[in-house]
Amino acid sequence: MGPRLHGLLWVVFVLFALLGANSAYLAAVTFLEWFKGELYQNYFYQIMFLGHLILGVLLVLPFILFAFSHLRLAFQRKNRRAVKVGYALLIISLLLLISGFALMRVEGFEIRDPNARTWLYWTHVITPLLAVWLYVLHRLAGPKIKWKMGVGWAGSVAAVVLIMVGLHHQDPRAWNVEGPKEGEKYFEPSLARTATGNFIPADTLMMDAYCQRCHEDTYNDWFHSAHHFSSFNNEPYLFSVKELRDHLMERDGDVKASRWCAGCHDVVPFLSGAFDDPEFDIRKHPTAHAGITCTVCHAITHVNSTKGNAAYTLEEPIHYPFAKSENPLLRYANEQMIKAKPAFHKKTFLKPLHENAEFCSTCHKVSLPGELTHYKDWLRGQNHYDSFLLSGVSGGNARAFYFPPKAQANCNGCHMPTKPSSDFGAQYLDESGSLKIHDHLFPAANTGIPHLRQAPDWVQKSHEDFHKGNVKIELFGLKKGGSVDAPLKAPIRPSIPALEPGETYLFEVVIRTLKLGHLFTQGTADSNQVWMDVEVRDEGGVLGRSGSMDESRRVDPWSHFVNVYMLDKDGNRIDRRNAADIFTPLYNNQIPPGAAAVVHYQFTVPEDQQKPIEIELKLNYRKFDSTYMEYVYGKDYRNELPVSVL
Structure with missing residues (x-):
């Protein structure tokens, strides 16, 4: 091996050593999550994962150059055992690199089938172990291995990884908790809370275009939905709430009672702190036309009760690095991290509560509080939730005259039917063999808003x-x-x-x-x-x-x-x-x-x-x-x- 090839080998060794240490940390956190049944990923983990992607990409060229240069020189050597093991090592290493690129879902080489990705993931997990074993066999058939250097590296990595895993285990963040009572002074008579009791930046709640980049089908359905047009981008609603706020200013001297509306209809201006301002411009303020955004629903962490009136807790979600960056390169890095390792993203934005009727009860069950009516402390308003539980459709009422062939466990069965999609979030949701998503148009009864908006014909249909x-x-x-x-x-x-x-x-x-x-x-x-x-x-x-x-x-x-x-x-x-x-x-x-x-x-x-x-x-x-x-x-x-x- 000449000096140039020897230098290239050292570049490969250094990159592999860094990548190995990085992988040990990532693997340890993954094992901890599997063992505890909790997600311990955080912002530091995402940075380390970004480092994993970068190191993997940097390793490709020097490895390919070294491997095939070394193969050309060693092809005719007499130590056939070393040559054969070298062939196996090359094949395993190529599988490692290819599976890594496939898992990254680089544009033009995007594998979205969940089953295929599972095979690729385990290939990417097992091949490094095989590569180390084959490298040892390869070296045992040749020059003496410098075990002291390898053991020292492994010991240092193990110590650092143990410390980092210990810190992850002590992660103070709790998932899906109810917001503190301190939030009452900001949000009553709505029952909405934030996880900290404080306001959430409006731009964090309005990242729909960010979601669109990977969930285009879902976004297009949501864009035409009544959820999107729940707020002041809906002229009939704007009229009613404007009249209410004017009435409250005259009666109470403030508009706080209109929070009762905002907890479900105007979440972005409400939870960002703009809604209480009597001078809030309901036509021109940047938050006035947000509606129920992607983040509003998917950042809800807890259903506080089934009383309705926005009885949920919403947290400011932790995004992968560079989520808000306008730099094309950093945006690309952010997208690749999510595509390659979506577990934290999924944990943050898709929770078991989204599958429950109780989640829908937060806004599809209403009572009128005394702060609003100045009459009684409580009056019944609309109530989809209780009547659903007491219906034959839910299987909860033996006295119903009519029953579906199969009871619906939640609201999604009717109002979020599945549909074929090529979105990155598409899954096998039934026995059809097609990747599908849940329809975010939420088909229902509101035929008025699509007509007033002059929405495409398919929406009304x-x-x-x-x-x-x-x-x-x-x-x-x-x-x-x-x-x-x-x-x-x-x-x-x-x-x-x-x-x-x-x-x-x-x-x-x-x-x-x-x-x-x-x-x-x-x-x-x-x-x-x-x-x-x-x-x-x-x-x-x-x-x-x-x-x-x-x-x-x-x-x-x-x-x-x-x-x-x-x-x-x-x-x-x-x-x-x-x-x-x-x-x-x-x-x-x-x-x-x-x-x-x-x-x-x-x-x-x-x-x-x-x-x-x-x-x-x-x-x-x-x-x-x-x-x-x-x-x-x-x-x-x-x-x-x-x-x-x-």
Whole structure:
């Protein structure tokens, strides 16, 4: 071996020694995590892992140059045992380097299949051990090994690694803890907390573009979701909260009671400290249009209770190095670290609580506190969570009339269906053999916001397709004489009865909730518009109608509405989402899940009726009624929001 090749060998030795020490530290932390069942990675670990990637890349060229130069010189040597072991060492070393590059997921060489990555990972773990063993065999067949130097290096590395692992074991950070009570003074009457009790920088909560770089499919779904447009980027919501804040300033001299809204709708300005300012610009402030960001949901560490009203704890997440850097090289380094070693990223942003209905209860269960209404300390608001638990859909109610083929363990089964994806987070979520993600459009009932935003057609279609099969209506029976206590003739099929001219009948229409796992309608049940549209006709035209819309697309006020008619203390309807004025409902026509409601329609057959009569029943849905939309956009607004036939 000449001096140049000998010098190159020393470069390989030095890099390998550094990489070996670095690997020993990383392996020790990994073993500690496996042994304890906890994640001990921290910012220092990420820096060390970045060093692992850099050292690995630096090792490639000198190793290749040395290996093949040495191979060319040693190919014909008489010590065939050393040559054969050298071949094996070269093959194992190449496997080590190739598996390392594959695990890095370098652009153009990205392996996303979880099973393939598992094989690559264990290849990368085992091949260094084989390489050391083969190197010893290779040297035993040649010049004498300098054991003293190797043992000294190993002892030093072991000592440092033991110290570092001890420090990791004493890591004071606790995962998924409830926020301290000190946060109450900042966040009440919302039940939201931060892990430290302090505010979180707004830019940390608004890193959606950062998430998009690796989760493009998920980002595109979320971008068009109602979660994204939960805040002041939603014109109807902006109107209601602006009116509330103006009302609170006049009544209380501050806007603190509006925190009740912000804990779920305006998390970024709220938890960053901007929301309490009475001069907060709800149209132009950088945080006003953030909505429920990726970080807002995925940095929640604890569900404090199932009381709702934002009963969660959110922490400022620890990112990999250079997460906020604008430097292209540093951004690339950050992405490669996450792709190569995503465990810490996954632990930080994806938790078991995200699979629980309790997580959704934090914002999809609401009560109105006394600080808001100045009436009672507690009034029930919307409540998806309890009605889900008490439904046949969850498997928690044996008295439901209708059950799905398989009970849903959580809200995700319906509202986050799986879909094929090439995102880096895609997994095998079912038996299809395709990599999939959960749909972050959250298909549900809000068809109003996509229309107002002029969202792509597929967004509206996703929501409308979701409605299919949820509700069924039937003309079940009729009562001759038109009174409720008259004899019931039912069912009216297969033998359809003949109606007598001049006679009055009561038609019994049944609305059944089939697949819903919560009350129908739910959410903003006072401004959701769900109504029966019933038309009686013969071939000559319409004989009677209930539920029609006039030229301005206002619904007949005498229609049967499946909603809540809420009143203020003066008996006026709560018709502009003015939650602070809620006093009591006049009626509540919501239908429980797996249940039914009966609607009565009286009709008198004309005296001269000779032609057959047809009765058409439709249950229509429109997100936001005309009265509310006129408050938002002015008296001249024509309510063109889409009407879905359920």
